[in-house]
Amino acid sequence: MDYIHHPLALANAVIELEASPWLALDTEADSLHHYVEKLCLMQISTQDKDFVIDPLVKLDLKPLVALMSRKPLILHGADFDLRILKKTFGFMPLEIFDTMIAAQFLGYDKQGLSDLARKHCAVELPKGAQKADWSERPLDEKLLIYAGNDTHYLKTISDLMKDELTGLGRLPWHRQTCEKLIRTTQLSHDHKAGDDIAWQVKGSKALSGAALTILKELWIWREAEARRRDRPSFKIMNSEILIDLARWSSANPGMDAALMPKAPRHVRNEHRDTLNRILEEAKSKPQAQFTRKPFLSKSRSWTEASTQRLGAMKADREKLALELKIHPSLLAANAVLETLALAAPKNRQGLEVLGCLLPWQIDVMGESFLKIGNLI
Template sequence: MIDTPEALEAYLPVLRAAPWVAVDTEADSLHAYPEKLCLIQVSTPTGDRLIDPLAGLDLRPLLEALAGHDLIMHGADYDLRLLWRAGRFVPSAVFDTMLAARLLGERNFSLSALLERFLGVRLDKSMQKADWSRRPLTPRMEAYARNDTRHLKPLADRLREELVARGRLAWHEEACRRLVQECTCDPEMDPDQVWRVKGSHLLTRRGLAVLRELWHWREAEARASNRPPFFVLPHETLSRIAAAAVDGQDYLTLLPQKFSARRRAGLKEAVARGLAVPPEQWPELRRGTGRRLTETEQARLEELERRRNARAQELGLEPSLIAPRGVLVELARDWEGCAPRLMRWQRELLQD
């Protein structure tokens, strides 16, 4: 484990000189709120290293060294977002083995499934839900973490060969560029959308006012206790409480038996605040806002769907990989306006 400035400084020349680099990360999203970057795994021809971001290291030199390489990663979107938040990290390029597998038509594209299929390697995944903020790491946690990058280079080599053989390497390169663009920026958060959790579409406007207050109360509770929000109350329970409160029903029966008296009082205050919101300040309903397709647009949608499904079957791909149905609806309404948002290979597969 690299957990001192001296050890990190000694490793940087090795990292900079490496002809290839595989990277993964671990966070504590199941155990803390907000989540934090807890571990960075790096594999090069010299071996596997674990870097400890919780040891107070200055990660900038490490991220600068990583940025100089084309990185091999698996399911890179989550890792890239973690590294962006940790130090505004933007890699020069990424080879994502999960994306490669999907473009080859693999239906089970987890790392363990791919390693077993292509390399005959079996992984122990028992540490998948471990608390990665724990120190020291157990030997099993260390072994699990190292295995997440140890086999990525030979796996990437096999997948690259398959992509070249099927003429899909350019698809993968474009998909990885898009992935990097989307994951190395600050997401735009709509304050009127973030609290609309599962079940909110069933509520009245007054119910939404109560739900909004409950969501903000739960967010404060989660941060104060450093536990994910679902440990406080699940999304569905918030929506059910809001509906019951508006109907004048006893919503306290929906709470878990071990819900503390302090939290119970805080929740009741949140419900009261929501019920006291005047009608002119109730949130607007969001359902049914999209206009119906015209007959011409509906015919165009059916043709796009037929074409997409035929191409997907021909290529052995999931249809949604070419374009999800929601995207097809937008294309049916306005091809010229929406098509540029597709990747080039997706447009080519959908065009006549």
């Protein structure tokens, strides 16, 4: 394992990486320890060597990033890596092979990198560094070894999984899903304070009226506090607690936040006075509105027929997923089924126009969805 933190070492590494027809890639960030996450390490492996590159020292990484954009990449759970590389460098890959997605399509019960290394390489990857603060310097030798191991076995794992996918006829499924992941990460937006929809956290769609206004004010406070203390937002107060408090307070106006059933200790003690002030001030704030954009077809009203279509589509999806031994959401997510049930497309072109299914999903499930749409 070569730890790259000097310009000359980086230049030599780029020469070696250029000669490789593929690159195995992983990243480490400090999102568990700081408010604004930053890229802290880049791990890149070839057939012969593992490089751990330090982006926190003064290195010109543009040649390396340009090189990475020209090579097929192998990653495990690529979503976060692609997002932080895009955020840091504006990076867009040529193509990727995601071993986690492969494990999903192969129906593996255990899909973590350590599980795949054990299954395909008969090795036990060291544990204990998942929660490390990768922004700290100098880095312990054990952490560097841990980081290097994250890419060392990816090529072997991916080759074996590619053979399995080919044998099952699912390699095109995997390729299209990886291509979609590249597209979605390129379109992703980093929601932070100041974004008018960032406060609409997961689970908040069920709130309405005063509860939404309270949630927004609580979120604004949490983000400001997290920024001030340079801590991740969830370490100040997780979103589930914000939602619970907003819901409870809207139903019990004027009551002390500490009286909320099952209120955590930091609600009852550390933040009690601040939260009560926010709850009181929220009464005079403009009514907040939930503005996340739903699927286009969700603007249509649900009818008895569309509800029946949804139930039938879910049943067919579950049945096929059981036969294929994969998770039903791989065939079509629930939100996609809702769109199809409402739109009731009558032919393949209608399915394609909706744009919510990949070609392989239409090949596998399209006939069933169209049959339901035409019958109900």
